[in-house]
Amino acid sequence: MIRYAYIIPFLPLLSFFVNLAVGKRLPRKGDWVSLATIGAGLVMSIVIFFEVFRIYDPNFRYHVVVPWLSLEGRFVINAGILVDNLTAVMLVVVTGVSFLVHLFSVGYMHGDPKYSRFFAYLSVFSFSMLGLVLAESFFFIYIFWELVGFSSYALIGFWFEKKSAADAGKKAFIVNRIGDFGFLIGFLLLFATTGVLGYDEVFRGIAEGKIEGTLLTLAGIGIFCGAIGKSAQFPLHVWLPDAMEGPTPVSALIHAATMVAAGVYLVGRVYPIFTPDAFLFIAYTGLLTLFITATIALTATDIKKVLAYSTCSQLGYMILGLGVGGFTAGLAHLTTHAAFKACLFLGSGSVIHAVHSQEITEMGALRKKMPITFITFLIATLSIAGVPLFSGFYSKDMILKSALLFGMKNPQHMILFAGALLTAGMTAYYMFRLVIRTFLGEPKDRHKFDHAHESPPNMWVPLVVLAGLSFSFWYSGWFGDLVKTPASAIPAVHAVPASAGSADSVLHVPSAGAAFAAESAEPKGAGHEPAAHAAAASERPGTPGHAVPAPQGEKHPPAVPHEAAPGAEAGGHGASHEAHLDHLAHVWSMYLSVLFGTLGIGLAFVVFRFRWIDPEKVATAVRPVHTFLLNKWYFDELYEATAVNGTKALSRALGWFDLYVVDGLVNLCAQLGVWASFLIGKFDNHVVDGAVNGVADVTIGSGSFFRRFQTGKLYHYVFVLAGGVLIIFLVKAF
Amino acid sequence: MDFINSHILSLMTFLPLAGAAVILMLPGGRDELVKTVAAVASFLPVPLAVQLWFTYDRSVAGVNVASQFQFVEHTRWIPSINVEYFLGADGISMPMIILTAIISFLAVIGSWNIEKQIKGYMALLLLLETGMMGVFCALDFFLFYVFWEVMLLPMYFLIGIWGGPRREYAAIKFFLYTLLGSVLMLLVMLALYFNTTDPETGGHTFNMLHYMQQSTHNEWLRGFDIRILMFLGLFIGFAIKVPLFPFHTWLPDAHVEAPTAISVILAGILLKMGTYGLMRISFPMFPDVTKWFVIPMAVLGAINIVYGALCAMAQSDLKKLVAYSSVSHMGFCLLGMAALTPAGMVGAAFQMFSHGMITAMLFFLVGVVYDRAHHRDIDGFGGLGAVVPVYTFYITVAFFASLGLPGFSGFVAEAMVFIGSFDVFRTIVMISASGIIIVAAFHLWALQRVFLGPLNPKYAQLEEINAREMFCLSPLALMTLLLGVYPMPVLNLMNASLVRLVDVVNMVI
Amino acid sequence: MALDKLLVIAAALFCCGLYTILTRRNAVAVLMGVELVLNAANINFVAFSHYVSHLIGGQIFAVFVIVLAAAEAAVALAIFLRLFSTTGTVEVDAADQLRG
Amino acid sequence: MSLGNLASLPYFLPEFAVTATILLLIVVHVAGRNRRSPAAALLAMVGTGSALFFAWMTPAGAGTGLFEGMVVLDGFAVFFKVLTALATLIVVFMSIDCYELTDKSQAEYYIFLLSVLLGMFLLSSASDIVMLYLALELVSIPSYLLAGYLKGKDLSNEASTKYVVYGATASGVMIYGFSLLYGMTGSTQISVIGNALASGTSALPALLAAVMVTVGFGYKIAAVPFHMWSPDVYEGAPIPVTAFLSVGPKAAGFAILVRFFYTVFASPEGAEGMWKLSSSVDWPFLFAVLSAVTMTVGNLVAINQSNVKRLLAYSSIAHAGYMMMGFVLLTSVGLKAILFYLIVYLFMNLGAFYVVVLVANGSRSEEISDFSGLGTRAPLAAVSLAVFLFALTGIPPFSGFIGKVYLFAEVINRGVYWLALVAALNSVVSLYYYARIVKVMFLEEPVHTGELTVAFVPRVMLAILVVPTLLFGVYWEPVIRIAESSVRLLTN
DSSP states (O other): GGTTTHHHHHHHHHHHHHHHHHHGGGGGGOOOOOOHHHHHHHHHHHHHHHHHHHHHHHTTTEEEEEEEEETTTSSSSEEEEEEHHHHHHHHHHHHHHHHHHHHHHHHTTTTTTTTHHHHHHHEEEEEEHHHHHOOBEEEEEEHHHHHHHHHHHHGGGGGTHHHHHHHHHHHHHHHHHHHHHHHHHHHHHHHHHHHHOBHHHHHHHTTTSSSOOHHHHHHHHHHHHHHHHHTTTTTTTTTTGGGGSSOOHHHHHIISSHHHHHHHHHHHTTTTOOHHHHHHHHHHHHHHHHHHHHHHHHHBBBHHHHHHHHHHHHHHHHHHHHTTTHHHHHHHHHHHHHHHHHHHHHHHHHHHHHHOOGGGOOOOOHHHHHHHHHHHHHHHHEEETOTTTTTTHHHHHHHHHHHHEEEEOOOGGGHHHHHHHHHHHHHHHHHHHHHHHHHHHHHHHHHHHHHHHOOOOHHHHHHHHHHHHHHHGGGTTTHHSOOOOOOOOOOTTSSOHHHHHHHHTTTOSOOOHHHHHHSSSSSSSOOOHHHHHHHHHSSSSSSSSOOHHHHHHHHHHHOOOOOOOOTOOOOOHHHHHHHHHHHHHHHHHHHHHHHHHHHHHHHIIIIIOSSSSSSHHHHHTTHHHHHHHTTTHHHHHHHHIIIIIIHHHHHHHHHHHIIIITTSSSSSHHHHHHHOOOOOOOOOOOOOSOOHHHHHHHHHHHHHHHHHHOSOHHHHHHHHHHHHHHHHHHHHHO | HHHHTHHHHHHHHHHHHHHHHHHHHTTOHHHHHHHHHHHHHHHHHHHHHHHHHHHTTTTTOTEEEETOOOOEEEEEEEETEEEEEEEEEOOTHHHHHHHHHHHHHHHHHHHOOOTHHHHHHHHHHHHHHHHHHHHBBBBBHHHHHHHHHHHHHHHHHHHHHEEETTTTHHHHHHHHHHHHHHHHHHHEEEEEEHHHHHHHTOOOBHHHHHHHHHOOOOGGSSSSHHHOOOHHHHHHHHHHTOOOOTTTTTTHHHHHHSSSHHHHHHIIIIHHHHHHHHIIHHHHHHHHHHHHHHHHHHHHHHHHHHHHHHHHHHOBHHHHHHHHOOOOOHHHHHHHHTTTTTTHHHHHHHHHHHHHHHHHHHHHHHHHHHHHHSSBBBBGOOOOGGOOOOHHHHHHHHHHHHHHHHTTTTHHHHHHHHHHHHHHHHHHHHHHTTHHHHHHHHHHHHEEEEHHSSSGGGGOOOOOOOHHHHHHHHHHHHHHHHHHHOOHHHHHHHHHHHHHHHHTTOOOO | OOHHHHHHHHHHHHHHHHHHHHHHBBHHHHHHHHHHHHHHHHHHHHIIIIIIIIHHHHHHHHHHHHHHHHHHHHHHHHHHHHHHHHOOBBGGGOOOOSSO | BOOOOOHHGGGGGGHHHHHHHHHHHHHHHHHHHHHEEEEHHHHHHHHHHHHHHHHOOOOOOOTEEGGGEEEEEEEHHHHHHHHHHHHHHHHHHHHHHOOTTTOOHHHHHHHHHEEEEEEHHHHHHOOBBBHHHHHHHHHHHHHHHHHHOOTTTTHHHHHHHHHHHHHHHHHHHHHHHHHHHHHSSSBHHHHHHHHHHHTTTOHHHHHHHHHHHHHHHHHHHTTTTTTTTTHHHHSSSOHHHHHHHHHHHHHHHHHHHHHHHHHHSSSEESTTTEEOOOOOOOHHHHHHHHHHHHHHHHHHHHHHHHBBHHHHHHHHHHHHHHHHHHHHHHHHHHHHHHHHHOOOOHHHHHHHHHHHHHHHHSSOOOOOGGGGHHHHHHHHHHHHHHHEEEEEETTTHHHHHHHHHHHHHHHHHHOOHHHHHHOOOOHHHHHHHHHHHHHHHSOOOOOOOOOOOOOOOHHHHHHHHHHHHHHHHOOHHHHHHHHHHHHHHHOO
């Protein structure tokens, strides 16, 4: 079945065209076409997943290419697919969430005049996302990257009659394009230096040293810019909350589970190209995002906005995880987050469907009316809050552990862990605030409460399924085994042994290489003994290892997790120390995260359930902070004032310039002409609006200038004749 | 059949002219008949283009090798000065010939609702087609120049008589501007003539291929400095046509005032002549100067891309917006060509083809709404998407194709240009690449103001796009899409030639 | 008289003629200036004929010039007459409707 | 070698034909009762036609001097005879149609016209300065009368007055120049003068003579700064006369300019078709500057004209400037280009004037506004005029373009790039005012309502003028052959 993986994206594409063309005329307006194709895709993905699972090889790869574009062999772009463990997981995630969202939409979008159009858009999104997952080259991932952006535009602006929806779609697309600009530059840099586009070939090119140093860092950051845009990372996170203007299933599918994860997936996919500096950049971007957006979520009252900010925040976790070297951690969080966040969004959709409002201030006590929604929502909330046994705990804990480990090795970067930990508490707080205000307590709006009702089965079944997937046992174990940190493509400076070269700068770590070797082996799950893995990993005959290049090590502490292939420099001493450190990090992060999670949940109950603290009073007490958060740190205003208005002003200025200056005065000639016209005092033409006009006016003007000689007086003519003779004679004679 | 096969390019060039003659001889008042004749005359080249498509040998390059040109017709025209009637096609011209055939036919169909003096209109339109086709087929510089200029007259009248309120100004501006460019070209052509001899007859020649074969002689044209002057003369001539900043100011005026079908032709084909001229003439004839001049060319290309996009954003007239977007898109052609890499060159040529289709769609679409609402003020609409969903669908497709969404040919072209030129001019390409943001912004902004948001009640009864208009749009939309998914059919046409062109300029061959 | 003196006389005559043409406003006076110029040329011809070529070519030329000058004067006077009959003046600078 | 008087007679048939016609016309004029009888026009037509025929059939006596060397019979002269006869013939047709002349005495008019033709014949073949002067006056004096032919009109009288004074002055200055040349060389034969000058004399008198002679020729071809008369005369004269003056005498002026300067101040060089300066007078550069100035002034001033006749007058000044480009190069290719240009110029310029006549017949004036809406009022005339105007601009596929190509080509070939550039830019400028007329015709609503009917004969005439304008733009091989052979003979 793996060989037929390429079919998966085309199934939804087919339904896109069918629904677009004849959807309205089909029975049930064609929703079954989309459902059937994505369902078939899901089945195929599951089959593929199990095939991959049966092989159970971390290095499994299925890679096939066909030439797509060839210029006499001088320039070739291949099309192809790459299926490895990560892809297999992502396929299931995408098709799974997508299928459930399709199912949910049948109920949610029922009766919408553009019903079939909606399914067409969902299908084209699924196509793009699956293509993105399966792509095997920078070129094709860029293509699908853009297509995903387009589908998102179409879906966010689905109710385009609403100005806010149309605006949000536009904003999403343009903000994404800003990120894509970086992506484009990044991949162009890689292509320009390595001359190839496929991942593997590019990695090989990097390994051969075709691009290195700052340029490679820039290329990595450029590519990461794509992820910043798509995964709504600071500072391009502003589009995601606005994107909630789209129908709720869209929010669940695109803006929670899949598209926004594409950025994380991209970073994971091209992991080998990042230099330590680039990793640091990534990590701090993740940290800023997760903190800022979590603080905004604290005060938001729109149920979908809260979820949107929490999504940003969770994406920040993933990015942070990847940035600090927790490859498996970040991607695991991607996977678990897809399930529980989709569940949350669909749950919120169910609520919105019931009460026709998105404001949590108008809800309350819905537990009684919507039990299934409540239970599933609660499970997902527990998961995101990081309560043990739930999937969110499993993956978030791994991220925290990676951050802590990183911080332990590089104390100056300990803030990465601290921020993430604090935010974990905040997450628990704002999520439970949401649950409590929505489902518990007393109904705030009696009328809406009375009309609320549980959703139909085709809406709650997806909730149940997704809630069921929010437990950690689904993921622990195999995920860590199968989705392993790929070897970095950056060549080592072999002349300087990493252990010697970097020993001074790496605190507490005698061997960087060993550290990475240990780090690269992620714990299988909570409670496993990491050291064993490190040892096991060390034994595996791997590719030639490498370490951080020494020069970089001197400039910047090479503490940035830089994966060395296992077994390279891992001396026994280093390995055991490393294992110890890893264990320490693991234990501490677990304890701390549970502690902060509990604190957050407790605080939420204290404030909103038991009302021991009046949130209003707190808000009043810290009015500036509250306002600041309520206004989302004023990012939109900032961008509006700078980038948007700046561009518009520039464009207006250039438009004016074009109309009055370029067109007005193609060259100095025209300017001189106008000037001369005053001098002669005979030109009666007003100032011209164009250079062409200017030139023309000069020409015409000089015409009337010369015309003046034709006075009509005969003796003038003769005088000119005589003068002409004289002048010619004098000029020629002397 | 033999006759058709051996004179296929002549037929494609002159059948429209014959159609124009027939139209002029028709009695007055038979408007439907006139339109039918025009449609037939402009349609005839289409099957011939199909014939070309199937019989063209894609493996040979042409460019500077006379024997590799296909469908050649070569006879003496004016023996005393060795002007030849020399037509032929290679990979540089093939896509353009096909594009011309298609767009011209669609333009005739798109002009069906013209009421004023339809006879003259159609005759001029067909004459215009002859000129355009001739430019792309001609391999004799003199012939090329004649066709090049022949286009001016019909264009002048088509804008001037059937155009908008400021048509006279726009028409004469277009005319003067382009004539200025072409007289410079004329001077260069004559200078080339006197410095080149036909190896067979020993006389001076206008045969472009002879020029190219001399181009590697170091002392050709009395040395490098003179060659620079010649190159610049040609370059200005072509740049005006492209149009490159700062020679672009005729374009918005001409586009805004021209009737819909003429805008389509203007943007779809005429602009390509500038870049075609660079590829066909400037590059292979002046390889060393070209290499000397790549940086300015790339800079101009980048300016076009960014500047055009920013100007487009400032416009409130939908047609002017589209016109400036053409300025932006043509910048890609120049950037790609300047890189002198296979990917860049092919990307540029593909952009010519692709932009021809996309911009034709856009102008058709603007024409559709103008016919109904009688204005094109972007802010004067609002929420049309709810009233005219099919039209909105088409314009969305066209807009996204224009902003370079993958899946449409424009993306492939732009990506190839970027990929091909990045290694050569990193900073310039980075600046140009920022254009993709602005391009997206102004397209979406315009789309939103016109079609999205709450409906402007004034247009609640707006008429939906009709079958004839869809007939014009659908083939273009389909081709744009298909070529975006799999561009090789068209790329195969031009690969061999353009790769050779790159080699010629890089003096590999 | 020597050749150079004749030439000087001719040149002076030429200048007088030209000066007349340039300064006089009356058409008939201008015409007289033209006659002076022509006669300056005639003096040259005759002088050169006598001193340089020793043939009569120059003298014949002078005769031709005289004849043609007469014809020209006849036509010119007729035209001036017509001008006078329509405008009432033969001042040449009065006739300046055609200009620009 | 030159033939005697009697032996020359067989080669003098065109002149005889014209002379005979003039005499017959005088008889008609004196004897005829109806002064408006078309008989005179018919007679003029026949006479000009037969002159044209005889000129065309003239045996190519290469460089034969006739009448003891007073005139020369070579291809160059024959070419100009044919050209001027053809122009006259077309002008005769034009005159029949023109409203301005219908109530005037017919025979008298044609007498003057044919006298000018006779003068042009002689001018284009004169090889002795006596004959040259005689011919020049024969062209000029009837021209003065033709310009003032509308006796009742102020403008016509004014034009005529200016013309006669200016012409007399110019020829006076020229004849003074001739006298100096004669003094330096002792001969009136231009070939002898040339040889004598080549053997070296003092530079200054030669220069003075050259400049003074230039005045006479420059006045004839209306080159700046000797052009001042022409706009006024062209505007004041009847339209056919203007058309005639802008083509016929101008062509003859070029003929004698070329012949005189190439014979007197230059001599053929070894290589085929090349000349070299033989006197110290560096006239090519002088004329190059004059050429540039002439075309620029002509074009620039034409832009602001509102009277089409006056506009075309300035345009013809500009065209004289273009043609002078071919004159300055000292090559027979350059001369060939002039001859070719004169041929196409004949058709396009007369054609343009022909349409002006037709329009003026309807509106009684020839302001640009009278042309508005002509595209709908008289499509054939309007399209023809558009063709002529674009041909004058020099846009393919019209003959004017080819003419310019030849001129530009030779200038570029000789490396005088600046002149080519000036000329090229001038064509762009000229487009502006030519297109203005086109714009008015096609793009504006008519001021005068109603169809403008064009009779059958004018239609045919228009066709006769349009066809070569188009045809020579597409296939001009025979024409260039004619021009080439005409030049080649001059050198011998």
